[in-house]
Ligand code: HEM
């Protein structure tokens with residue numbers, strides 16, 4: 001099992017080193033926290049929270065198109081490099097990913113979460129495991145509930161963890177399925193439930209043929225602050241992805257969305273619980289897996 005302060009004797013500075021690395025990287029590049037938080041999600045949903053998402057090479061998870069827009073790898077590598085100096089062969093990459101995401105939330109104003117550690121690094125990473133385990137923005141509510149429940153996460157966890165979209169950014173391609181090109185080459189929004197002003201703004205930011213590297217902010221007013229503003233957006237019909245909007249349009253979750261929009265403390269309390277569940281999915285402990293020496297490759 002995971003335990004609080006797993007490294008207290010083997011590597012007392014472990015959590016501090018991760019925190020300082022995340023802090024200085026985020027100070028230099030404010031897009032870092034969003035990247036680290038999403039990296040955790042994509043790690044934990046595929047093979048559990050085991051750093052499988054970090055492995056490089058042909059046919060690994062990282063090579064799957066669904067993972068092309070992930071980032072934050074260099075921050076994890078920097079923390080690992082330091083930890084290998086202080087306490088060689090001790091702190092897993094899986095724990096670094098979880099701690100870094102936890103710190104990213106706290107650094108952007110979100111709740112403090114004390115997470116247990118002791119995760120071991122996996123040796124399996126296969127691109128073919130990515131699609132069946134990662135939610136696509138086109139998923140229906142029922143499909144999302146089903147996938148989350150296969151990870152031990154409830155509908156309430158789904159609504160809470162989607163609140164991660166209060167920070168970070170997305171590429172135009174991530175929501176282009178909500179646009180439609182008419183016969184004159186004019187783009188319109190298919191999804192008429194979307195706020196008009198917001199839809200127009202998005203279409204301006206992502207014109208046809210736009211540079212594929214352009215990103216838009218998930219939560220335009222406070223995209224660098226971990227707050228409950230995301231839920232206010234959903235109420236105002238300004239959810240960026242179809243999978244965000246549906247949380248408010250579906251009667252199974254609309255009440256929770258409304259509650260969180262009105263009550264940031266309630267959202268934060270729920271976040272702590274759901275984040276603990278997310279970071280515990282299928283963890284490897286004891287003598288399972290290994291402690292990698294270098295996060296992008298399994299030990300020889
Ligand atoms: C519930 C279904 C979810 C879907 C369909 C979804 C989908 C997406 C997509 C398409 C992007 C944009 C990626 C890009 O174009 O660069 C994104 C960004 C992001 N997602 Fe999610 N996501 C979901 C849940 C989550 C969860 C549970 C978390 C974490 C707890 C999360 C954290 C993030 C973050 C922080 C970003 C911003 C990344 C950045 O700034 O680079 N998402 N998500």
Ligand SMILES: [Ca+2]
Nearest residue numbers: 043046048052
């Ligand atoms: Ca994994």
Ligand SMILES: [Ca+2]
Nearest residue numbers: 166219222225
């Ligand atoms: Ca925000």
